Amino acid sequence: MKKFTYTEKKDTRSGFGVGLLEAGRSNPDVVGLCADLIGSLKMGDFKKEFPERFFQVGIAEANMMGLAAGLTIGGKIPFTGTFANFSTGRVYDQIRQSIAYSGKNVKICASHAGITLGEDGATHQILEDIGMMRMLPHMTVINPCDYNQTKAATLAIAEHTGPVYLRFGRPAVPIFTPSDQKFEIGKALLLNEGSDVSIFATGHLVWEAIEAGEKLAEAGIDVEIINIHTIKPLDEEAILDSVAKTRCVVTAEEHQMNGGLGDAIAQLLARKSPVPVEMVAVKDSFGESGKPAELMKKYGLSSVNIVEAVQNVLKRK
Amino acid sequence: MPDIKKLEQIASQVRRDIVRMVHGVQSGHPGGSLGCTEYLVALYFEIMEHRSQFNMDGQGEDLFFLSNGHISPVWYSVLARSGYFPAAELATFRKIDSRLQGHPATEEGLPGIRVASGSLGQGLSVALGAALGKKLNNDEKLVYSLHGDGELQEGQIWEAAMFAAHHKIDNIISVVDWNGQQIDGPTLEVMHLGDLRAKWEAFGWEVMDLPDGNNMEAVVDTLRYAQTLTGKGKPVMILMATVMGKGVDFMEGSHKWHGIAPSDEQLEKALTQLEETLGDY
Numbered sequence: 117m118k119k120f121t122y123t124e125k126k127d128t129r130s131g132f133g134v135g136l137l138e139a140g141r142s143n144p145d146v147v148g149l150c151a152d153l154i155g156s157l158k159m160g161d162f163k164k165e166f167p168e169r170f171f172q173v174g175i176a177e178a179n180m181m182g183l184a185a186g187l188t189i190g191g192k193i194p195f196t197g198t199f200a201n202f203s204t205g206r207v208y209d210q211i212r213q214s215i216a217y218s219g220k221n222v223k224i225c226a227s228h229a230g231i232t233l234g235e236d237g238a239t240h241q242i243l244e245d246i247g248m249m250r251m252l253p254h255m256t257v258i259n260p261c262d263y264n265q266t267k268a269a270t271l272a273i274a275e276h277t278g279p280v281y282l283r284f285g286r287p288a289v290p291i292f293t294p295s296d297q298k299f300e301i302g303k304a305l306l307l308n309e310g311s312d313v314s315i316f317a318t319g320h321l322v323w324e325a326i327e328a329g330e331k332l333a334e335a336g337i338d339v340e341i342i343n344i345h346t347i348k349p350l351d352e353e354a355i356l357d358s359v360a361k362t363r364c365v366v367t368a369e370e371h372q373m374n375g376g377l378g379d380a381i382a383q384l385l386a387r388k389s390p391v392p393v394e395m396v397a398v399k400d401s402f403g404e405s406g407k408p409a410e411l412m413k414k415y416g417l418s419s420v421n422i423v424e425a426v427q428n429v430l431k432r433k
Numbered sequence: 434m435p436d437i438k439k440l441e442q443i444a445s446q447v448r449r450d451i452v453r454m455v456h457g458v459q460s461g462h463p464g465g466s467l468g469c470t471e472y473l474v475a476l477y478f479e480i481m482e483h484r485s486q487f488n489m490d491g492q493g494e495d496l497f498f499l500s501n502g503h504i505s506p507v508w509y510s511v512l513a514r515s516g517y518f519p520a521a522e523l524a525t526f527r528k529i530d531s532r533l534q535g536h537p538a539t540e541e542g543l544p545g546i547r548v549a550s551g552s553l554g555q556g557l558s559v560a561l562g563a564a565l566g567k568k569l570n571n572d573e574k575l576v577y578s579l580h581g582d583g584e585l586q587e588g589q590i591w592e593a594a595m596f597a598a599h600h601k602i603d604n605i606i607s608v609v610d611w612n613g614q615q616i617d618g619p620t621l622e623v624m625h626l627g628d629l630r631a632k633w634e635a636f637g638w639e640v641m642d643l644p645d646g647n648n649m650e651a652v653v654d655t656l657r658y659a660q661t662l663t664g665k666g667k668p669v670m671i672l673m674a675t676v677m678g679k680g681v682d683f684m685e686g687s688h689k690w691h692g693i694a695p696s697d698e699q700l701e702k703a704l705t706q707l708e709e710t711l712g713d714y
Contacts, residue, residue: 147569169569171600176592179558183596186498186562189547190570191490194562209552210589214559218539218549 117333122292128284129227131263133158135270150197157197177202181210184222200226201242216252229283230370231403231411238402247375249281250348256280257348261322263291268299287408289320304351310340314358317368318344328422364433365393366425373397392432394425444474448680448707450510456700458527464690466507468675473511475652485516487544500556501581502536512545554587564605576605583615597668598637606659606669612677614688639667646673
């Protein structure tokens with residue numbers, strides 16, 4: 117197992133804020149819209165530097181999605197900002213008709229995804245957003261793993277033509293990817309080569325997968341870890357190449373088991389290369405109030421759960 | 434001076450297109466389409482500065498957004514008759530492999546259409562986004578939009594109304610087709626809209642009345658006057674009274690013709706009332 121270290125922890129949403137500012141500096145067509153959550157989304161610096169290209173929409177997410185669709189018609193590249201819950205479920209029909217079906221170049225940027233939003237509880241957490249967005253034709257779905265990768269992903273989607281759902285979170289998580297990385301949409305990243313099992317993780321669960329890999333290595337289990345930062349389009353080649361070698365899979369994500377990364381990979385494998393799969397995800401449940409680490413533990417999303425899933429899948433191999 | 438007689442002849446042709454299209458596939462929404470014919474003909478043949486060569490970004494030209502997408506037949510006819518695509522294509526309306534989807538879509542690339550509509554309440558937001566885009570691009574041209582009155586029951590309309598006034602979006606002229614009908618009956622019975630003028634004014638819009646939206650001269654004059662109200666810090670709303678099913682006596686004023694197609698016999702009756710003045714498709 118390769119050694120991964122980190123020097124600091126930082127929230128992924130701050131990576132978005134810095135990425136948006138940089139994208140705005142290099143491309144005058146980038147515009148920002150926010151539904152009364154400028155501080156939470158870290159859009160303040162963009163607003164300050166480009167006041168004429170930033171629009172406070174108020175607590176009106178449906179209108180924000182329509183405005184964004186309209187802005188693309190004059191060649192603008194709108195980045196919408198609100199919580200993941202209000203970026204998806206609340207405005208699903210607006211995204212479906214005015215953005216995805218209409219093929220509009222809107223970047224839906226969603227913070228506070230998953231249960232690690234924490235104390236606000238289930239009304240503000242969302243565990244279904246990846247599922248909703250990946251079901252939409254034309255939609256690209258990205259879930260980066262740390263601060264640096266979120267920043268790189270934000271810059272990359274500004275260059276990409278077409279609707280994108282970019283998901284990030286509230287708590288500080290380890291920064292372990294390089295600060296000068298290039299982000300390639302749809303290209304999975306092999307973090308550790310191994311032959312016993314493939315762990316496909318997304319978002320900050322990639323770090324949990326690394327920690328699990330270290331524990332498993334001590335027990336003599338050789339894990340392959342792949343960071344699936346783009347859930348749609350899925351890097352089928354990378355997944356199938358890995359599975360051809362390991363012949364069993366564990367998926368890990370901070371999302372409902374239904375509809376998420378595990379579902380996407382299981383569907384691919386059922387069609388092209390059936391092997392045993394275990395999924396680390398929330399199992400048909402809403403979240404609740406609590407500290408992020410407590411919630412990760414209670415809902416079974418920590419490295420220990422990945423270790424268990426690997427042990428289980430190896431028995432089924 | 435606009436040639437009102439010529440515009441009325443085009444409107445007559447558009448109405449013939451509408452009843453033929455809906456009859457041809459035995460599906461679609463003739464009532465609202467017939468009611469809005471003068472408005473759309475006036476826009477495309479007199480009011481808007483637009484290119485017949487379609488560009489999605491629409492810079493340097495006026496733009497139109499149809500929010501109540503179910504009245505697609507009138508829009509398709511007007512787009513075809515003003516040169517965006519061949520009128521013969523109207524015969525494919527709602528049929529398999531057609532670019533003329535039941536509700537307007539951009540996916541198949543029908544020239545003249547910039548966003549899908551059909552699920553109600555979204556079009557004002559999109560039109561405002563396009564108007565903002567024009568301001569950012571220093572494009573002096575205007576954005577027009579049309580909304581059904583029943584559609585105003587959707588909350589997103591009022592989110593958009595508030596945003597437009599707050600951000601002083603004064604390069605848009607929106608129109609409500611106030612025919613007083615929706616699928617389940619008169620709006621007065623289904624969901625009373627209240628005092629629409631007072632509502633839009635309270636939201637900060639400049640509001641105009643158009644008491645007869647089926648009078649071509651009145652439609653043209655009102656739109657011309659509305660243009661003089663743009664650029665003054667407020668969005669502009671025209672409350673346009675129309676008659677659902679206008680031009681076909683047995684359809685006029687009845688919500689029953691919101692979404693049903695005429696029979697062969699009814700088509701003949703309708704066509705004799707809508708005197709032919711230009712070639713059919």
